Amino acid sequence: MKKVFIADDDSSIVEVIKIVLTEGGFDVVGETHGKNVEESILKEMPDLVLLDVWMSGFDGREITRKLKSNPATKKIPVLLVSALSDTRQIAKDTKADGFLEKPFDIKKLLDTVKEFALK
Amino acid sequence: MFADSVLRSPPKRKILMLEKSIIDEPINGDNLYRSIFENAIEGIYQSTPEGKILTANPALAKILGYESVEDMTSNLVNIKTQFYVNSSTRDKFIRLIRSKGLITDFESQVRKKDGDIIWISENARAVKNKNGEIIYFEGLVQDITDRKLAEEEKAQLIIEQSARAEAENANLKLSFLVEASKILSQSLDYRTSLKNLARLIVPIIADWCIIDLVEESNNTSRVEVVHIDSKKNRLANILKNNYPLSLDSSQPAALSLKLNKPLLVSRVDTKWLSSISLNTKHLKLLKALGVCSYMAIPIISRGHMLGIVTFSMGDSGRHYQQADLILANDLAGRVAISIENSLLFQGAKQEIGERKKAEDKLRIREKEYKKQKNQLEVILQNVSDGIAVQGKEGKLMFVNSAAARTIGYDHPKNMLKESNNNILDLFELKEENGNPFPLDKLPSRLAVLGKNTPETIIRFRKKDTNHERWSLVKATPVFDDKGEVQFVVNVFHDVTELKLVEKHKDEFLAIASHELKTPITTIKAFTQLIQARLIKTEDGIVKAYLEKVNLQLDKLTRLVNELLDLSKMEKGSLPFYRTRFDFNKFIKDIVGSLQPAFKTHKLILKGYVSKRVYWDKDRVSEVMVNLITNAVKYSPGALKVLIKTKEISNHMQIEVQDFGIGIPKEFQKRVFDRFFQVVKHKGETYAGLGLGLYISSQIIRQHRGKISVRSNIGKGSSFIIRIPIEGRVLN
Incomplete structure (x- = not known):
């Protein structure tokens, strides 16, 4: 079972994504506290990271760069999930693997996660 | 006088007799007659018609300067040649005496013995024989030299006197003209001069005179009437005031003036006077003033009628002659020149006056201008916008306080010392989006070339302080009358605060939309989860409700996106991401995904273009969703919306056609404006922010495409977009 890590400071987002992905057959780990994100990822070593860009306590861009520059984590696909209108540009700039704009269809969420996690 | 006949010796007793009765024949031997003959004071002679003296008395010899009668008769042998100074005199004598038989008081000049010439007077008769033939002449001779000399002297005296009188007259005329010239040159006001002149004319060459002038209106004005007799001045005044000269009349002065011909009436009679008078009163007046001689002399200069002088003689009884006319004409000529000069002077004076007035006016205007300039300068110095005026070479001519402050000078004067380029060097110039501002696009540089520039926003970052300000810059060229740029007025309106507010607004919108979208995301996800679960329960009503919730989300x-896009669009910072994709699939997907939301309308896609396009897929999709949603929204009751696609010369054309309410003509151009909404009746509007079409048009524009509308009220609308297939995106 593929493990997906979700980081978002809004717990309801984490919750609903967890439901969708769990039902979709993924092992889901959620984190709402920004400062724990990096540490948790290193501990969990997921198959895919879904990262909010703009959350209290941390900057999704910064974490993406770190993950991508760390040999241990650089192969883990990172998807930026954000309500920012320029999510696509941020993803490009930070070398994230993909992005998902909020709000999203749950079908699109599942399809995108499948696309990257099952690669 | 003396006949040529020869008399060898004088007959001793022969007496020349004056009485016809006693001189029928030569007298001989009578002592009485002899004594008279010998002692007479007058010369007595007998001579032949041929010119020889027959006999003569001593008185004759004495008159002619001979010592004796013998001396005379022996020396004077040919009367014709020796005696008469002019030999033709003898012929005349013979002719007269032959025709009349006698000759009386025949005066001639003769030579004395010593050659002196004297005047004599002869009385003679021809003595004839019984056959009527002339035998000899006899006559008396009187020495009239003294009388003749006296006469000559007298004649000479008369000649001299008349010459003197003439000279005096000429002198008088000359001095009159000199005096007249003096008067005419005394005043530059020719009316005054003419009044004085009238007083010179009277009494010298007139007993009374009138001077009339022709005015510009072709009326006349009576300058003066002067009479020699001061008692008649009252009459003169009546003539002056009540009988003006009318140029249209046939008064002699009017005719003379119009014909430019001096008029002389040497002797005026009552008949003439009656003919020229206007009425009986006038005639009475003229008679009272007295007119026995009359002259009217026009004053003409270079063909212009200036006036007329009327000269009259009355009580003095003098009469004008041709010479007076000449004098008067001379005078009139001088008057004309004087008036002409006066007019010229007055013209010049007036011109000088006018020039002075104009100069005064100019001075006042200059003062006013200076005042206004000062006021303007105070205003300009104190307006909050920066104003800098530069010459066409770039040199600063004027800077106000705001401009100086913005640039970092404490006083405009200090800034004026700098060249424009030095000042520019202090700054880094950026466009609104942060790109370097191309200097050749600087409004002031374009304006110097005579181009009108739009208002341009420039970000000025001061290099030394790193301080950044935004200015709305407008440069306006000012042209001279040749159409060349004289200077350029730059106005800097500081919009830094505005930009800060805008920035805050953008940030707020970004945060607001982000924060709004987070709960929407959750609600949407849960709604979709519920929908998924309900598939199994088959509760149609709940499913339909959830569908509505999803659509509303x-x-x-x-x-929320529109609000954010708008703010980015205004700044030009809306990002575009072009990808290559298949157009047909793209349009089919959009229609397919939208159809479930519209239960009432069938979306019918027409046309098939299998072409890959290079556009921002999401943005063009946004446009399509907007146009289709609008088509449904504004065609309540219609059953379909047509989406027609076709390729036209490297462009993709998409037309979204509805069969709805249509757009009034006056609104068709405005539908692409921001916040524009079609008003339903009673001021009610359709739901929405009025941003959809504005944002759509901006997106199409960014793709270098075009969007347009065709609409008929009650029949429906068509929105047509046309985008280049290789949609080169504008920056």
């Missing part, structure tokens, strides 16, 4: 998301 999509709408809410669009609205």
Whole structure:
């Protein structure tokens, strides 16, 4: 079972994504506290990271760069999930693997996660 | 006088007799007659018609300067040649005496013995024989030399006197003209001069005179009437005031003036006077003033009628002659020149006056201008916008306090010392989006070339302080009358605060939309989860409700996005991401995904273009969703919306056609404006922010495409977009 890590400071987002992905057959780990994100990822070593860009306590861009520059984590696909209108540009700039704009269809969420996690 | 006949010796007793009765024949031997003959004071002679003296008395010899009668008769042998100074005199004598038989008081000049010439007077008769033939002449001779000399002297005296009188007259005329010239040159006001002149004319060459002038209106004005007799001045005044000269009349002065011909009436009679008078009163007046001689002399200069002088003689009884006319004409000529000079002077004076007035006016205007300039300068110095005026070479001519402050000078004067380029060097110039501002696009540089520039926003970052300000810059060229740029007025309106507010607004919108979208995301996800679960229960009503919730969430998301897009669009910072994709699939997907939301309308796609396009897929999709949603929204009751696609010369054309209410003509151009909404009746509007078409048009524009509308009220609307297939995106 593929493990997906979700980081978002809004717990309801984490919750609903967890439901969708769990039902979709993924092992889901959620984190709402920004400062724990990096540490948790290193501990969990997921198959895919879904990262909010703009959350209290941390900057999704910064974490993406770190993950991508760390040999241990650089192969883990990172998807930026954000309500920012320029999510696509941020993803490009930070070398994230993909992005998902909020709000999203749950079908699109599942399809995108499948696309990257099952690669 | 003396006949040529020869008399060898004088007959001793022969007496020349004056009485006809006693001189029928030569007298001989009578002592009485002899004594008279010998002692007479007058010369007595007998001579032949041929010119020889027959006999003569001593008195004759004495008159002619001979010592004796013998001396005379022996020396004077040919009367014709020796005696008469002019030999033709003898012929005349013979002719007269032959025709009349006698000759009386025949005066001639003769030579004395010593050659002196004397005057004599002869009385003679021809003595004839019984056959009527002339035998000899006899006559008396009187020495009239003294009388003749006296006469000559007298004649000479008369000649001299008349010459003197003439000279005096000429002198008088000359001095009159000199005096007249003096008067005419005394005043530059020719009316005054003419009044004085009238007083010179009277009494010298007139007993009374009138001077009339022709005015510009072709009326006349009576300058003066002067009479020699001061008692008649009252009459003169009546003539002056009540009988003006009318140029249209046939008064002699009017005719003379119009014909430019001096008029002389040497002797005026009552008949003439009556003919020229206007009425009986006038005639009475003229008679009272007295007119026995009359002259009217026009004053003409270079063909212009200036006036007329009327000269009259009355009580003095003098009469004008041709010479007076000449004098008067001379005078009139001088008057004309004087008036002409006066007019010229007055013209010049007036011109000088006018020039002075104009100069005064100019001075006042200059003062006013200076005052206004000062006021203007105070205003300009104190307006909050920066104003800098530069010459065409770039040199600063004027800077106000705001401009100096913005640039970092404490006083405009200090800034004026700098060249424009030095000042520019202090700054880094950026465009609104942060790109370097191309200097050749600087409004002031364009304005110097005579181009009108739009208002341009420039970000000025001061290099030394790193301080950044935004200015709305407008440069206006000012042209001279040749159409060349004289200077350029730069106005800097500081919009830094505005930009800060805008920035805050953008940030707020970004945060607001982000924060709004987070709960929407959750609601949407849970709604979709519930929908998924309900598939199994088959509760149609709940499913339909949830579908509505989902659609409304999509709408809410669009609205939030529109707000954010608008703010980015205004700044030109809306990002575009072009990808290559298949157009046909793209349009089919959009129609397919939208159809479930519209239960009432069938979306019918027409046309098939299998072409890959290079556009921002999401943005063009946004446009399509907007146009289709609008088509449904504004065609309540219609059953379909047509989406027609076709390729036209490297462009993709998409037409979204509805069969709805249509757009009034006056609104068709405005539908692409921001916040524009079609008003339903009673001021009610359709739901929405009025941003959809504005944002759509901006997106199409960014793709270098075009969007247009065709609409008929009650029949429906068509929105047509046309985008280049290789949609080169504008920056």
